[in-house]
Amino acid sequence: MHLQEVRILNSLLHEAHNISTSSNKINAQQVDDTGIDGAENIKLQQMINKYQSQVIQQQLSNRNNHELIKILYFVFFYCDFLTLKASCLQQLEKAYETTEKEYKNLTAQKEGQNNLEKATRMKMEQQIARYVSENEMLRTKIAELIRRIQEEDQSEQINKLNLLLSEIIPQNKELIICKERQKMDIEALEVTLKDQRNHIQILEKALRNAQEKAWRREKEMEELTERLAKESVSVGVKKGSSARNPESDELTKLKKTLHAKEYVIAQLEKNVIELEAKFHEEMQRNKMAIATQSDTLSGKLKKMEEEKSEKDRKIAELTEEKERLSEKLEDERKSSENRTSLLEREIDRIRSDDRRFRDGMEQMRLKIADRRCFTRERSRNRCIHHGRTSSGTRAGFVHIHLKANSATALFPTDLHLSSPDALPTSADIPLDLKALTTFPHSSSCQEEIFADQNCVSDTKEIYNTNLNSYTRPILIPPHYDLAFSDSEGLYSEILNRLVAKSDNTIVAATIANEKLCGKQISTEEIWNV
Known part of the structure; x- marks a missing residue:
């Protein structure tokens, strides 16, 4: 749909240019016949004005379509993020149910062992008392037999x-x-x-x-x-x-x-x-x-x-x-x-x-x-990550707090932001997705991403090993939130970027995409969405 609109605009501009050139030639050839050709020039000027107004309206509609595409892309991406979060929460609920069942089984086994221990103690006490009484009876019988034999x-x-x-x-x-x-x-x-x-x-x-x-x-x-x-x-x-x-x-x-x-x-x-x-x-x-x-x-x-x-x-x-x-x-x-x-x-x-x-x-x-x-230490631990300030400058190391009992323990924390300096700010420049979507391709950025991914994989392995080794049920809080490095949360940042200027919506979408998934997305994938 967008390509068809661009083609229509180009054809209209080409026709307007041809009309303007033809009108200039006619004016140059018929300088003397000004009285006769005045009405035709007026008609041509009106046609040119109509074409220009149509072109301007088409450009405005094109910009509105671009804005709608950006908003829809961000909405789809946000829905994918929510589905991922819901799946992770379901996995956590299943793990909690399994751990709770194991804990109940252990408590039942412990009660059974206590009951068996009490029963065995009672039986042994009864056996000891019976053996003592039998021993006394045997001693009396032995004494009687000895007495009879002697008699x-x-x-x-x-x-x-x-x-x-x-x-x-x-x-x-x-x-x-x-x-x-x-x-x-x-x-x-x-x-x-x-x-x-x-x-x-x-x-x-x-x-x-x-x-x-x-x-x-x-x-x-x-x-x-x-x-x-x-x-x-x-x-x-x-x-x-x-x-x-x-x-x-x-x-x-x-x-x-x-x-x-x-x-x-x-x-x-x-x-x-x-x-x-x-x-x-x-x-x-x-x-x-x-x-x-x-x-x-x-x-x-x-x-x-x-x-x-x-x-x-x-x-x-x-x-x-x-x-x-x-x-x-x-x-x-x-x-x-x-x-x-x-x-x-x-x-x-x-x-x-x-x-x-x-x-x-x-x-x-x-x-x-x-x-x-382990849960207390995990709640105190902080993962080191590279971030940016609200002004767009490169910030130092930022500590992201990870809750041990929340869903963020399963999400990766490597949130890479693209530089907003390369983005166009003027509204007159036509939309160019290749210029808007800037992704980290330098060696330094790739090294940082690789290091952050290794850190996340190590934390995941520690979390899985601790889940397998301990059978105590995890106390999951009733709500789950993601804490980020900036002063504002992810949701406030997304809403502020949606409310911002129309030409900065694609920047917000790409930054949110890189923050949530940590993936490099090409312009073709964005265009397909």
């Missing part, structure tokens, strides 16, 4: 035990023989149970097949009834049309076949019901027989096992009582020593676990303290 003679006890053993050994042999016989009976019963189960499965299959056949017959009966209804309707219609029809014989035949099939289906249903009743009766009989047999066998087995266990127990008691009287003291002493050693080990383990837990809590406290110190 009774060991020879009489040995003779009694020998007599009991001579009586119990043949009884044990008889019990072993009975046990073998019962095992044989149980195996035979298991074989019969397997046969009965196979028979039951066969009966179930037969019942399923009969049910399927009955279901099929029911379907066939339904289909035949539907056909009969349709044919009866058709027969009624035909009877109404004609009194006598040879198809009535076929209908009677079909009715007979239907009655025969219904009779067969009824018989099959009766057979199925009888088979189901027989199957249920057989199942109940088998269940009752199996239950009675299992009850009798289980009762016999329980009785035999009880008898055998009693006899074995008596034999074991009598055989072990000899050795137990002589070795009981040593065994009890060894068991008490083992229990005391186990208790000591458990106590040591509990103490070591307690120490580890305390060490872990101290480490967590140290990490939290380090995180707090």
